[in-house]
Amino acid sequence: MEENIITDEKYRYVEIGEGNPIVILHGLMGGLSNFQGVTDFFPKKGYKILIPELPIYGMPLLQTNVKFFAKYLEEFIEHKGLKDVILLGNSLGGHIGLLHTKLYPEMVKALVITGSSGLYESAMGDGYPKRGDYEFIKKKAQDVFYNPEVATKKIVDEVFATVNDRMKLVKTLSIAKSAIRHNMSKDLPHMNTPTCIIWGENDSVTPPKVAEEFNELLPDSDLYWIEKCGHAPMMEHPKKFNEVLDAWLTSRNF
Numbered sequence: 001m002e003e004n005i006i007t008d009e010k011y012r013y014v015e016i017g018e019g020n021p022i023v024i025l026h027g028l029m030g031g032l033s034n035f036q037g038v039t040d041f042f043p044k045k046g047y048k049i050l051i052p053e054l055p056i057y058g059m060p061l062l063q064t065n066v067k068f069f070a071k072y073l074e075e076f077i078e079h080k081g082l083k084d085v086i087l088l089g090n091s092l093g094g095h096i097g098l099l100h101t102k103l104y105p106e107m108v109k110a111l112v113i114t115g116s117s118g119l120y121e122s123a124m125g126d127g128y129p130k131r132g133d134y135e136f137i138k139k140k141a142q143d144v145f146y147n148p149e150v151a152t153k154k155i156v157d158e159v160f161a162t163v164n165d166r167m168k169l170v171k172t173l174s175i176a177k178s179a180i181r182h183n184m185s186k187d188l189p190h191m192n193t194p195t196c197i198i199w200g201e202n203d204s205v206t207p208p209k210v211a212e213e214f215n216e217l218l219p220d221s222d223l224y225w226i227e228k229c230g231h232a233p234m235m236e237h238p239k240k241f242n243e244v245l246d247a248w249l250t251s252r253n254f
Contacts, residue, residue: 004016005032005053008079011052011053011076012052012053013050013051013052013053013076014049015048016048016049017042017043017046017047017048018043018046018048019046019047019048020046020047020084020086020109021047021048021050021080021082021083021085021086022038022042022047022048022049022050022085022086022087022088023050023051023052023073023076023077023082023085023086023087023088024038024039024049024050024088024089025052025087025088025089025094026051026053026054026092027089027090027091027093027094027115027232028056028091028172028175028176029091029158029159029162029172030090030091030092030232032051034232034234034235035049035051035088035234037234037235037238037239037241037242038088038234038241041238041242041246042245042246045246047086050080052072052073052076054069054072054093054096056069056171056172056175057167057168057171059171061170061171064174064178065174065175065178065182066092066099066175066182067099067178067182069096070096070099070100070103071103073087073096074100074103074104074107077107082107083107084107084108084109085107085108085109086110086111086112086249086254087100087101087108088112088114088245089111089112089113089114089116090116090231090232090234091117091206091231092117092175092179094113094114094118095117095118095182095184097111097112097116098111098184098187098191099118099182099184101191101193102184102187102190102191105191105192105193108193109194109254110196110252110254111195111196112196112197112198112245113195113196113197113214114197114198114199114232114241115199115200115203115206115230115232115233116206116210116214117179117180117206118179118182118183118184118214119183119185119206119210119213119214120206120207120213132164134156137159137160137163138156138160140159142156143204144204144205144231145230145231145232145235145236146202146229146236147228147230147236150230150232150236185217188214188217189218191218191219192219192220193220194220194252194254195214195218196221196244196245196249197214197215197218197221197222197223197224198226198233198241198244198245199211199223199224199226199233200225200226200229200230200231200232200233200236201225201226201228201229202228202229202230203229203230203231204230204231205230205231206231208225211223211225222248224244226241
């Protein structure tokens with residue numbers, strides 16, 4: 001997917017297909033390729049897929065927070081001239097999507113969150129003192145998934161490189177702390193945007209009780225579970241994820 005990245009002024013993004021826009025938001029340690037299954041499937045169903053590369057490591061430390069990235073997303077949507085977008089976010093991306101929807105509800109037709117932060121997240125932070133230990137980082141990366149084999153060597157290498165780059169580590173911790181501080185439990189009951197919640201039954205980063213709380217607090221939400229699945233359903237069970245999301249979008253006439 002990297003070879004399809006478009007550079008347009010300050011933005012880098014993937015754009016595939018034509019139709020109703022689905023803007024995808026990757027997580028803190030997640031790359032654009034995490035959504036390969038979605039980008040392969042939904043353009044055939046009449047959707048335009050856009051995945052902006054969030055400049056998590058490219059901004060000054062004071063701007064490395066959830067609110068800045070929600071604003072960055074708003075500027076990207078304006079730049080592309082998009083209307084009535086569907087936001088799809090995993091982990092930190094879900095949190096950014098939630099905050100963006102709160103701040104700019106008129107821009108968002110629907111929201112899809114999976115393994116989202118915003119209420120609670122058990123991050124890798126406790127393990128950073130061992131960041132030089134490859135096997136330790138490998139185990140941490142594997143723990144994100146129900147099936148540890150999903151954490152390929154490429155994924156582990158990328159995480160290892162990130163946590164061993166001092167500035168990237170500082171910014172990783174900064175955005176993680178920002179996500180913890182920016183708890184949205186009091187905001188959610190006032191957000192009426194239709195929301196699809198797709199969650200792994202075995203998610204250890206944002207456990208199932210988090211999905212249940214999102215579902216209770218969001219006034220217009222539907223919750224769907226995926227069995228034998230961890231923190232990134234769209235990676236671990238892409239076919240099932242697409243089926244669930246496609247059925248929900250169809251039921252809501254999106």
